[in-house]
Structure formats: C-alpha cells, structure tokens
Amino acid sequence: MAQHGSTHGSHSGHGGGHGSLKEYVIGFALSIILTIIPLLVVMNGWLHGTAAIIVLLGTAALQFAVQLLFFMHLREEKGPRYNLMTLILGLIVVITVVIGSLWIMANNPMY
Amino acid sequence: MLDKIKEFASWFFVTGDPLIYGADIAIALTTAAIIFVLTYFKKWKWLWREWLTTVDHKRVGIMYIIASLLMLFRGGVDALLMRTQLAFPDMQFLSPEHYNQVFTTHGVIMILFMAMPLMFGLFNIAVPLQIGARDVAFPFLNSLSFWLFFMGAMLFNMSFVIGGSADAGWLSYPPLSEMTGSPGVGQDFYIWGIQISGIGSLMTGINFIVTIVKMRAPGMTWSKIPMFTWSVLSSCITIIIAFPVLTVTLALLFLDRYLGAHFFTMDGGGNAMMYVNLIWMWGHPEVYIVVLPAFGIYSEIVSTFSKKRLFGYGSMVFAMMSISLMSYFTWLHHFFTMGSGANVNTFFAITTMIIAIPTGVKIFNWLFTMYRGRLTFSTPMLWSIAFIPCFVVGGMTGVMLSVAPADFQFHNSYFLIAHFHQVLIGGVAFGYFAGLYYWWPKMFGFKLNETLGKWAFWIWNIGFYVCFMPQYFVGLDGMTRRVSTYSWDTGWWGLNFTSTIGGFLMGIGFLFQVWQIAHSIKFMEKDTTGDPWNGRTLEWSIPSPAPLYNFATTPQVTERDDWWEEKERIAAGKAPKPQPVLEPIHMPKNSAIPFIQSVCWFAVGFGLVFHWLWIAIPGLLGVGITMLAHSFNYDTDYYIPVDEIIRTEEAARRSV
Ligand code: HEM
Ligand SMILES: [Cu+2]
Numbered sequence A: 001m002a003q004h005g006s007t008h009g010s011h012s013g014h015g016g017g018h019g020s021l022k023e024y025v026i027g028f029a030l031s032i033i034l035t036i037i038p039l040l041v042v043m044n045g046w047l048h049g050t051a052a053i054i055v056l057l058g059t060a061a062l063q064f065a066v067q068l069l070f071f072m073h074l075r076e077e078k079g080p081r082y083n084l085m086t087l088i089l090g091l092i093v094v095i096t097v098v099i100g101s102l103w104i105m106a107n108n109p110m111y
Numbered sequence B: 001m002l003d004k005i006k007e008f009a010s011w012f013f014v015t016g017d018p019l020i021y022g023a024d025i026a027i028a029l030t031t032a033a034i035i036f037v038l039t040y041f042k043k044w045k046w047l048w049r050e051w052l053t054t055v056d057h058k059r060v061g062i063m064y065i066i067a068s069l070l071m072l073f074r075g076g077v078d079a080l081l082m083r084t085q086l087a088f089p090d091m092q093f094l095s096p097e098h099y100n101q102v103f104t105t106h107g108v109i110m111i112l113f114m115a116m117p118l119m120f121g122l123f124n125i126a127v128p129l130q131i132g133a134r135d136v137a138f139p140f141l142n143s144l145s146f147w148l149f150f151m152g153a154m155l156f157n158m159s160f161v162i163g164g165s166a167d168a169g170w171l172s173y174p175p176l177s178e179m180t181g182s183p184g185v186g187q188d189f190y191i192w193g194i195q196i197s198g199i200g201s202l203m204t205g206i207n208f209i210v211t212i213v214k215m216r217a218p219g220m221t222w223s224k225i226p227m228f229t230w231s232v233l234s235s236c237i238t239i240i241i242a243f244p245v246l247t248v249t250l251a252l253l254f255l256d257r258y259l260g261a262h263f264f265t266m267d268g269g270g271n272a273m274m275y276v277n278l279i280w281m282w283g284h285p286e287v288y289i290v291v292l293p294a295f296g297i298y299s300e301i302v303s304t305f306s307k308k309r310l311f312g313y314g315s316m317v318f319a320m321m322s323i324s325l326m327s328y329f330t331w332l333h334h335f336f337t338m339g340s341g342a343n344v345n346t347f348f349a350i351t352t353m354i355i356a357i358p359t360g361v362k363i364f365n366w367l368f369t370m371y372r373g374r375l376t377f378s379t380p381m382l383w384s385i386a387f388i389p390c391f392v393v394g395g396m397t398g399v400m401l402s403v404a405p406a407d408f409q410f411h412n413s414y415f416l417i418a419h420f421h422q423v424l425i426g427g428v429a430f431g432y433f434a435g436l437y438y439w440w441p442k443m444f445g446f447k448l449n450e451t452l453g454k455w456a457f458w459i460w461n462i463g464f465y466v467c468f469m470p471q472y473f474v475g476l477d478g479m480t481r482r483v484s485t486y487s488w489d490t491g492w493w494g495l496n497f498t499s500t501i502g503g504f505l506m507g508i509g510f511l512f513q514v515w516q517i518a519h520s521i522k523f524m525e526k527d528t529t530g531d532p533w534n535g536r537t538l539e540w541s542i543p544s545p546a547p548l549y550n551f552a553t554t555p556q557v558t559e560r561d562d563w564w565e566e567k568e569r570i571a572a573g574k575a576p577k578p579q580p581v582l583e584p585i586h587m588p589k590n591s592a593i594p595f596i597q598s599v600c601w602f603a604v605g606f607g608l609v610f611h612w613l614w615i616a617i618p619g620l621l622g623v624g625i626t627m628l629a630h631s632f633n634y635d636t637d638y639y640i641p642v643d644e645i646i647r648t649e650e651a652a653r654r655s656v
Helices: A021-043 A049-071 A082-106 B002-012 B018-040 B044-052 B057-086 B096-130 B139-158 B186-214 B227-259 B272-306 B313-329 B341-370 B379-401 B404-410 B414-444 B450-476 B493-522 B562-571 B593-609 B613-631 B642-654
Strands: B585-588 B637-640
Touching: A021 A049, A082 B227, A082 B272, A082 B313, B018 B044, B044 B057, B057 B096, B057 B139, B057 B414, B057 B493, B096 B139, B096 B186, B096 B227, B096 B272, B096 B414, B139 B186, B139 B593, B186 B227, B186 B593, B227 B272, B227 B313, B272 B313, B272 B341, B272 B379, B272 B414, B313 B341, B341 B379, B341 B404, B379 B404, B379 B414, B379 B450, B414 B450, B450 B493, B593 B613
Parallel strands: none
Antiparallel strands: B585 B637
C-alpha cells in the first residue's frame, strides 16, 4: 500500500488541514442554534400551520448547509471533483425521496 | 421460585412444536461438538488469531462465504418446509401461524443473510486482486462490517428458538408489524437483526467505492477496469443511496413499537402506506444491488471461457452505471395496487420498462462475446450459460408485471413469486455460484471436482424449471402468495405438487454441491499454476491461494485484460514486463475490536428486543469504549521485510 500514495488511513498525512478549531466551534454552535430554534417554536407553540412548517424546513435546509460547509469541507477540495459529484448525487436522491413520496401520497385516496 | 423460572422459560424459549425441539437439540449438539473439536485440537488460539481478528480481505471474504452457505442451507430448509405444506390440499404439516413465520424467515434470510453476504464475500475475494491492490481501502472497517453482519444474522436466527420468529412478511408491512398486529418479540428481532447487519452493509459499500476509486494499480485507467470491478462499483453506489432509507424506515417502525410513536400506525395520525412507500425505496434498488455483481461475474466468465475480449465493454459499463442510478426511480411498481392513480402508476410503469432496456443490452453483449469464441464448458461457464435463458424469461415476466393495469391481476399471486424467483435464483444465485466455482481455486488453492459439479448443475437447473414454471400458471389460476393451504376444489393440486418435486430436486442439487466440496477437499486437485482457467485479469497473475500481501510488487497495468495480453506477449516471444525491485510491504495489523464491538452491538439488539435495558445499556457503553479504544490506537500497521517476501514467493513457486 505504501506505493499507492495517500489513500490509506490517516498516517499518510493529508496535506492542507481539515479546517481550524475556530471553524469547528462555529459550526458546532450554529448547528445547535439551528436545532434549538425549531424545537422552541414547536414546543412552545410560538407558530402554527404554514408558518411553523416554513421555519422547520428553513432551519433544516440551513442545518444541511452548515454540515456541508463546516464539517464536510465542501469548499476545500482539489483534484477530481468527487465531493461535488457525490453532493449532486445525494441531492438527486433526497429530492427523489421527498418529492416522490409527497407526490405518491398526495394521489392516494386512502390517505 | 421454581414456578417463576418455569414460567419465564416457557415464555422465553419457543415451545410446543416438535420441529423446534428438534432444532433445539441440533443447536445444542452442534455447539457442543464445535467446542469439543476446538478444545481437543487446541484450536482456540488459532481461531482467534487467524480468523476472528483478521483484517485480511481474503479471509474476511471466506468467512462471508461460509456464513452465507450456512444461511442458504437454513433458508433452503424453510423453503422445503413450505413446499411440503403446499404439496397437497388441506395438508396438516405446518400450522398457519408457523407457515407465516417460515415464509418471513425464508425471505429475510435469503435476501439479507444469504445473497448479500455471498456477494460481499465475492467482492472481498476478487476486487482487490483484480485491481492489483494489497487490501481494501479500510481493512479494519471491512472486518467490522463482516462481524456486524454476522451478529445481526445470529440475532435474527435466534428468534427461531428464543422468543419466537417474526411473521409479518420479509418487508413487514404495518399495521401487521406494529404492536397491534405483532405484540411478540419476533418483530423486534427482525428490526435489530437487519439494523445491525445493515450498518455493516453500508460500510462495505463505502469501503469498496473508495477501494475502487483510489487503490487501483498504476496504469489501470477507468477504461481498463475489469468488468466485475465495475459491477461492484455500480452495486456499491446503489448501496449507499438505498441502505440509509432502510435504516431510517426500520428505526421509525421501532420507535412506533418501543415508544408508542405513530409514524405508521392506523391511529394517531400515522400512515401505514408511507412505510410501504419508504421500504420499497430501498427494496427495489436492493434487487439491483444483488444482481449487478452477478452481471459482472457473468461478464468475466463468459469472456474467459470464450477466450475473447468482452463484446461492447463501453456499452456494458454504461448499462450497469445507468441501472445503478435508474433503479432508484422505479420503486412504486411494487405497489401499483395501492391506488395512487393513473398518473403516478403510468410514470413508474414507464421507468420500469426503461430500466429493462440496459438489462436487455447486456444479454446481447454476452451472446456476441460467445459468438465465434473458443468455448469450454467448465462449471462456471455452465452456470453462466444457463443464466441467459432463465433471465430472459424472468425479465419478460417482469415487464409484464410492470404494465400497471395488468399488474392488478398478477399482484401478490404465484405469478409474481415465479417472476422474482426466476430473476433471483436464475440471475443472482446462479451468478454467485458461477463466481464461487470460478474463484474457488484462487481462494483455496485447489479446484472443485467438475463431475460432481456438473451433476449439481443439472439437478439444480431441472429442479428450478420444474419448481417455478408451474407457479406462473397456478398464479394465473388465482392462487395468491402467502397462503398456507388450499382445498381440492381449487384444482391447484397438480401444479403445486409438481412444484414441490422441483423444490426437492433443487435441495438434492445443493446436497451434490456439499458433496462436491467435501470430495474436493479430500482429493485435492492442487492448482499449481495460479491460473487454472487461463484467465485474463490480474488475480490470475499471482499464486493460488494468494499470499498475504497479494502482489509482491505492484503491477503496472498497460491494457484492459492486462494479464491475458502479457501472456500473449510472452507467447509471441517478447520479453515479459520488467519487474520492479522488491520493497518492504506496508500492511494493516489484526484487531480484536471489530469482533468485540459487534458482540456489544449484539447485546444492544438483544436487550432492546426484550426491553432489558440492563443488557442494552452496557452493550452501548461497550460500543462506545471500543470505538474510543480504536481511535487512540496508533499501532495499526507494520512492514513485511523483503527477505520474507522472497521466502514466500519462492515457496509458492516451489509448489508450481
Ligand atoms: C427485468 C427487469 C425487472 C422488471 C421489469 C421487474 C419488475 C417487477 C415488478 C413490476 C414487480 C412487482 C410485482 C407485483 O408486486 O405485483 C416485481 C417484484 C419483485 N421483483 Fe422484479 N423486476 C425485474 C428484475 C428483478 C430482479 C433482477 C430481481 C432480483 C434480483 C427482482 C426481484 C423482485 C422481487 C424480490 C419482487 C417481489 C417483491 C414482493 O415481495 O412483492 N426483480 N418485479
Ligand atoms: Cu422493483
């Protein structure tokens, strides 16, 4: 494996760090805030109906972005764009799951 | 006190059925025998050092294969129990409750604990060798995947004698699988057995994607990757997009059962149909996860035994990759009858028909590869040839099922059963058998006996058609799946009886395979060349069985089918490729953590099944501690010195 370059395990050094401590702390704080907001909104009944749903979906989308930017290091890649390709694949999958289910269920008279 | 213990035992252990008592005795005897043999021959240490803690992909592969063959046996016995019950009208062999448990267990075991591990076993055996690598990308994770699968499978299998089996079908639709329909622990065994092994499957998917993307030998560009490796890549991509859906779905079902949530219940705002929707988002891709590698195996075998390059390499790659993505857009064809209206049904009917096109393309690739080839009919090739007509018929009945209005007639009938067994046995199982025969010499260093193999092959095949062709007709005649009995006036007796005969023929075919393996171990025909089939890809360029480090020096790839081209060059009198100088080889160290952590996961699952937190919580702690222990362990690798490599290589060559 020695000849195969830096593919195996952590010992081979990645060149260029994986974000700083500051970045991780900010990411951590943001994700906690983004979790607490929807929780408070729903548990305390601050918002109802569409407004509540919009807040829930909005914080969920932001949460997703925080994860990608602060923990998955989406901005930092070089070389073949595997991160971007997998992200696009992931988005296709997520959209299929969500839109597909909504569409199927909306057409179902039993539900 | 004694009464209390008695009461507990009669609830904890499954009682009241002679079959189960038989199984209890068999399990006790087998366990005692294993312990005795290991102790008598002082093999405990050997077992622990060489197998339980190994991270070598070849050994992990062998363990997968052994476990899956045992599961094939258990699933097969279940199948024969069902066929016996259905052999005559009004049979009194299995009670309806017991019949439900048997078909549920059969389905789960065959797909999740037989097909998947057999497939992972072949991945492990062949992929690193085909791409010229020393191991998979994450050997530790690989061993963890295996042990998680193993513990999940054991947990699921245990429900047969402890607590009672699941009986809500292999996909466990609610409300039947909710507390209201299945109050016992069987359903929880199902959930945790699948969850624990499912984490392993997901990790294997990731592991092999990284291995294939990152660890190929220098010079092996994308257009030179062997076809089996391509098929593994496509299958693994499908694994990582589909398995998380299964995990989440079963987690929600568990919350319903354990905490009284209402995701899929009939009351409290639950929606049982959402479960059907979600589980098939995994379920349909799953059938392609298992069949794509089989396509890869057929491609390797057909070109090896035709002594020709595979016809249409590019189209084959394109077909597999597009199937791997497309398989995510057809799931609704499993529940056309749920009634989501004409628009939805039409959309999914069309996607289903579209996916049949790349599948059809491949059949032509194989046929044109054989056309004007110099064919030899060894057992791997026989299974591959038999697959083609079988899959054509299975595919065509699949397209019939995809016609949504017609599916209202076929759905949940024996017609469907015949269809999916035809693709699963004729496509998946035949493919894995072919792969097993093909790579066996590479795994163990000896060939399997061809004569017994041919007997097994013919009996299996005849048995297959005798068993499943009548089921198409009895299905069209109105017999639905999952019925435990029928009456004389239905007129289904003849077809069912024929089908049962076929089932037992396949059982005999399996026995021939067992005999074949035993016979071949005894009268070993050693594979001294490392290349018994005159192969084309890199795994045949090294001795059989492969040395621990696989390749003494990393191969330099220049062509597709590199090993074949090298042999041609040598035959034409040209000089072989120059060998680079030997260097010390960097290898991963064995680790006990995967095994221990999986035992802890087993405890978590078992505790949650019985709502015994005093087992589940220590189990979870154990999982956490082992994870930490591994994180802080920096002593994970070592180097094999050059003189040891020279010694190993010389020993391998001496046996030539
Ligand atoms: C040629 C491509 C294929 C087509 C067009 C196709 C189509 C279908 C359809 C429409 C159904 C649902 C029928 C119903 O519920 O009434 C079905 C069921 C099934 N198919 Fe396929 N299929 C194909 C290939 C495969 C393959 C390759 C496998 C496995 C390796 C497979 C395994 C299954 C299984 C397990 C079921 C049963 C699901 C259940 O329990 O209800 N199919 N197929
Ligand atoms: Cu499907």
